[in-house]
Amino acid sequence: MKHQFKDGTLYFYFYGELDNLTVCNLKQICIDLIDQYQPKTVKLDFEEVSFVDSTGIGFVLARYKQLQKYHGELIICNLSKVNHRIFAMSGIFQLMKEERNGVKL
Amino acid sequence: MKHQFKDGTLYFYFYGELDNLTVCNLKQICIDLIDQYQPKTVKLDFEEVSFVDSTGIGFVLARYKQLQKYHGELIICNLSKVNHRIFAMSGIFQLMKEERNGVKL
Amino acid sequence: MNKMTLECLAHLENEAFIRTSAIAFLMPLNLSMEDCMEIKTMLAEAVVNAMIHGYEGNHEGIVRVHVSYDENQIEIIVADEGCGIDDISQAMQPLFTSKQHLERSGMGMTIMQTFADDFHITSEKGKGTVVTLRKRIQHECVSE
Amino acid sequence: MNKMTLECLAHLENEAFIRTSAIAFLMPLNLSMEDCMEIKTMLAEAVVNAMIHGYEGNHEGIVRVHVSYDENQIEIIVADEGCGIDDISQAMQPLFTSKQHLERSGMGMTIMQTFADDFHITSEKGKGTVVTLRKRIQHECVSE
Ligand SMILES: Nc1ncnc2c1ncn2[C@@H]1O[C@H](COP(=O)(O)OP(=O)(O)O)[C@@H](O)[C@H]1O
Numbered sequence: 001m002k003h004q005f006k007d008g009t010l011y012f013y014f015y016g017e018l019d020n021l022t023v024c025n026l027k028q029i030c031i032d033l034i035d036q037y038q039p040k041t042v043k044l045d046f047e048e049v050s051f052v053d054s055t056g057i058g059f060v061l062a063r064y065k066q067l068q069k070y071h072g073e074l075i076i077c078n079l080s081k082v083n084h085r086i087f088a089m090s091g092i093f094q095l096m097k098e099e100r101n102g103v104k105l
Numbered sequence: 106m107k108h109q110f111k112d113g114t115l116y117f118y119f120y121g122e123l124d125n126l127t128v129c130n131l132k133q134i135c136i137d138l139i140d141q142y143q144p145k146t147v148k149l150d151f152e153e154v155s156f157v158d159s160t161g162i163g164f165v166l167a168r169y170k171q172l173q174k175y176h177g178e179l180i181i182c183n184l185s186k187v188n189h190r191i192f193a194m195s196g197i198f199q200l201m202k203e204e205r206n207g208v209k210l
Numbered sequence: 211m212n213k214m215t216l217e218c219l220a221h222l223e224n225e226a227f228i229r230t231s232a233i234a235f236l237m238p239l240n241l242s243m244e245d246c247m248e249i250k251t252m253l254a255e256a257v258v259n260a261m262i263h264g265y266e267g268n269h270e271g272i273v274r275v276h277v278s279y280d281e282n283q284i285e286i287i288v289a290d291e292g293c294g295i296d297d298i299s300q301a302m303q304p305l306f307t308s309k310q311h312l313e314r315s316g317m318g319m320t321i322m323q324t325f326a327d328d329f330h331i332t333s334e335k336g337k338g339t340v341v342t343l344r345k346r347i348q349h350e351c352v353s354e
Numbered sequence: 355m356n357k358m359t360l361e362c363l364a365h366l367e368n369e370a371f372i373r374t375s376a377i378a379f380l381m382p383l384n385l386s387m388e389d390c391m392e393i394k395t396m397l398a399e400a401v402v403n404a405m406i407h408g409y410e411g412n413h414e415g416i417v418r419v420h421v422s423y424d425e426n427q428i429e430i431i432v433a434d435e436g437c438g439i440d441d442i443s444q445a446m447q448p449l450f451t452s453k454q455h456l457e458r459s460g461m462g463m464t465i466m467q468t469f470a471d472d473f474h475i476t477s478e479k480g481k482g483t484v485v486t487l488r489k490r491i492q493h494e495c496v497s498e
């Protein structure tokens with residue numbers, strides 16, 4: 001995972017297999033970075049993610065809730081078709097926006 | 106596997122995992138090509154072989170014996186270090202020559 | 211027809227191993243990328259559930275995975291001898307989770323149900339849980 | 355410490371699956387390429403022997419592979435319930451094979467013995483064969 005803070009937006013770039021163990025290992029780092037920057041917007045980029053499961057959904061929902069404290073917005077970026085399908089099952093897109101290549105969907 | 110017949114030499118180029126199942130699938134093709142060309146020399150190229158086990162040794166020994174019928178010579182080419190080590194255990198290099206990039210070892 | 215059984219400790223790091231193994235076992239079927247992804251995801255859900263719900267993170271627990279196929283379908287069974295499920299119909303509800311504090315989404319059951327052609331689960335309190343997933347094999351008309 | 359057991363039919367196509375699975379299971383150890391190759395090769399030898407000698411090509415036979423590790427060593431056990439070995443010391447000889455017609459080299463046992471730090475085999479005629487392979491884990495001095 002990489003991250004970048006720019007113009008009030010905190011970007012997280014995930015890659016590879018975002019499975020349970022990987023999420024467990026990344027979680028605290030993300031929590032701490034969000035608390036540190038208290039950003040207006042957080043963008044989670046899944047472009048390079050080859051695998052995600054319901055643990056990933058739980059992680060995204062939890063970050064959404066965390067951001068509510070600062071009235072921040074969470075945006076999910078560059079989901080592949082199959083990853084989109086998994087996220088969509090949870091109704092998550094009722095709560096947050098999706099972007100592809102910087103363009104709102 | 107690819108093969109080529111040129112100037113009396115029959116070349117076989119193997120690639121990937123040369124495991125038991127793969128050897129079983131290739132064996133008859135090799136036998137038939139040798140019987141067809143009855144070449145002076147057969148060169149078996151292992152450059153692209155990422156895995157070989159004792160089945161591969163058995164295959165090479167059997168082709169050596171097949172070639173004896175035509176007084177042909179068998180040469181093993183471009184073995185990786187680990188593949189060389191496996192072949193060497195059998196004493197196979199007492200029977201046949203080894204080449205790397207066309208140069209006899 | 212082919213079958214295998216795999217048993218391992220309930221270490222979370224074994225989850226990726228189980229996914230990789232199952233896909234390696236199914237290799238001869240030449241599945242589509244999409245089928246592979248769906249199978250990996252279903253397995254991840256069932257195996258993670260066995261580890262974190264069934265055994266509640268206790269690494270001593272044994273997760274058993276059975277994979278078999280014939281020309282028509284793939285069957286995957288994931289079993290644990292963990293705590294079992296009290297109320298299966300509640301567990302099946304989208305977004306229901308008993309482990310909110312672990313940031314679970316409650317979507318595992320829904321994903322398995324969506325991706326499997328046939329899904330069922332049996333569970334006994336204190337005895338464990340068995341999840342059975344079946345997937346029909348699409349026979350493509352290969353023009354070779 | 356971690357362990358797994360894998361059981362599958364004696365289909366030759368399952369040999370690659372077993373190799374892939376074992377390596378996936380050992381992933382957390384970050385083995386060197388060389389150790390991986392040696393483990394794959396030993397497994398290939400033991401599993402192919404179980405399939406073509408133990409079960410003599412009968413696909414109904416079950417091959418059982420047990421892999422475990424702790425901080426010091428990896429243990430691999432390959433077991434079949436096939437025909438067993440008459441004369442183990444003869445079987446161990448380099449270039450001895452009972453299946454010359456299948457173009458076997460008779461080098462399987464020698465390769466296992468060379469690559470394992472500890473190798474032993476027990477067999478009972480008509481009951482089956484168990485091969486145990488151990489490999490010490492090289493702890494490299496990582497300077498991080
Ligand atoms: N193998 C299991 N053993 C015990 N309880 C389970 C098991 N699998 C699922 N459950 C129960 O069902 C609930 C819903 O499961 P699921 O839909 O996968 O969501 P999540 O894993 O995100 O909680 C879990 O929170 C848990 O209470």
Ligand SMILES: Nc1ncnc2c1ncn2[C@@H]1O[C@H](COP(=O)(O)OP(=O)(O)O)[C@@H](O)[C@H]1O
Binds near residue numbers: 409434437438458462
């Ligand atoms: N699992 C087994 N069951 C029965 N016989 C076996 C088994 N493994 C090895 N053998 C016997 O030992 C001999 C030597 O084995 P090996 O050195 O691996 O050579 P190869 O497999 O090329 O014959 C075999 O030819 C066979 O007779």
